[in-house]
Amino acid sequence: SAVISQKPSRDICQRGTSLTIQCQVDSQVTMMFWYRQQPGQSLTLIATANQGSEATYESGFVIDKFPISRPNLTFSTLTVSNMSPEDSSIYLCSVGSLAGQPQHFGDGTRLSIL
Amino acid sequence: GDSVTQMEGPVTLSEEAFLTINCTYTATGYPSLFWYVQYPGEGLQLLLKATKADDKGSNKGFEATYRKETTSFHLEKGSVQVSDSAVYFCALREETSGSRLTFGEGTQLTVNP
Numbered sequence: 001s002a003v004i005s006q007k008p009s010r011d012i013c014q015r016g017t018s019l020t021i022q023c024q025v026d027s028q029v030t031m032m033f034w035y036r037q038q039p040g041q042s043l044t045l046i047a048t049a050n051q052g053s054e055a056t057y058e059s060g061f062v063i064d065k066f067p068i069s070r071p072n073l074t075f076s077t078l079t080v081s082n083m084s085p086e087d088s089s090i091y092l093c094s095v096g097s098l099a100g101q102p103q104h105f106g107d108g109t110r111l112s113i114l
Numbered sequence: 115g116d117s118v119t120q121m122e123g124p125v126t127l128s129e130e131a132f133l134t135i136n137c138t139y140t141a142t143g144y145p146s147l148f149w150y151v152q153y154p155g156e157g158l159q160l161l162l163k164a165t166k167a168d169d170k171g172s173n174k175g176f177e178a179t180y181r182k183e184t185t186s187f188h189l190e191k192g193s194v195q196v197s198d199s200a201v202y203f204c205a206l207r208e209e210t211s212g213s214r215l216t217f218g219e220g221t222q223l224t225v226n227p
Contacts, residue, residue: 001160031213042203042217043158058214092157096213102148103207103215107157 002027002095006106013113018081021109023093028073030097034066037090037108046091049076083113116141118204120218127194127225135189135221137178137204145206147171147180147187148215152201161189161202194225 003026013019023032032049046066047055055068070076080087090110096103121136139145149161149171162171167182176191187204204218 006157033214042220043215045214048214094158094215096207102146102160102163104160105150105158 001104002029004093004095004104004106006093006109008109009107010110011112013083013111015084015113017083018079019083019111020077020079021091021093023076023078023106025074025095029095030073031095031103032070032076033094033096033103034068034076034078035092035094035105037092039088043092046078049078080111083111085113088112116145116206116208116216118206118216118218120202120204120221123220124222124224127223129196129225129227130193131225133189133191133194133198133223135202135204135223137187137189137218139185139187139204139206141185141206141208143208143210145208147178148205148207149176149178149187149189150203150205150217152203152220154200158203194223196225196227199223199225 005024007022034046035043037043045058046061047057049055049068049070051070067079090108092108093106094103117140119138146165148163150158151161152158162173164171164180170179178187178189201220201222203220205215207215
């Protein structure tokens with residue numbers, strides 16, 4: 001399976017600032033996804049990162065708050081903009097390829113906003 | 115839409131006890147089903163999968179069988195260890211939904227020595 005590296009692994013940020021999270025994969029993948037896991041909760045899909053075009057956002061998530069880039073088939077970034085304490089979560093990148101095959105996850109970025 | 119329901123947690127067991135974590139799903143098509151595990155402070159790891167009815171996924175002593183008639187994918191292990199303490203997530207992936215994963219609520223398992 002693909003090896004997925006996320007940076008940073010954790011951060012503590014001030015409210016009103018923005019943070020960009022990087023996701024690097026050791027092989028080309030068709031699909032990349034970004035999830036949010038709020039404290040003690042399950043995972044919620046934020047968006048699908050599309051190579052060469054705008055990301056596809058899920059209901060409740062908007063590009064202005066969570067801009068995503070995907071310049072190639074091995075790399076994507078998620079920015080959490082204008083952060084507030086409610087954005088304190090774990091943000092996870094995942095990758096998938098063939099239909100029916102599992103997605104694989106990075107170790108996540110643990111974000112706390114003061 | 116698609117949904118996954120897991121048994122309410124948390125679950126606390128003694129070492130070597132039998133484990134069952136229930137998972138049922140609702141889907142419009144024929145999803146693939148997965149169990150993921152999240153150890154403390156880590157990301158999600160795939161534990162096992164099943165892609166069609168009656169498939170049995172297994173790994174590290176854990177098993178789950180894709181039951182289409184009861185729309186279930188219950189996770190079982192015959193003898194748990196302290197190292198199995200983690201959060202377990204049931205998930206489905208339906209290709210008609212853009213290949214996104216839909217997760218259950220997660221079940222916290224604590225195994226005491």
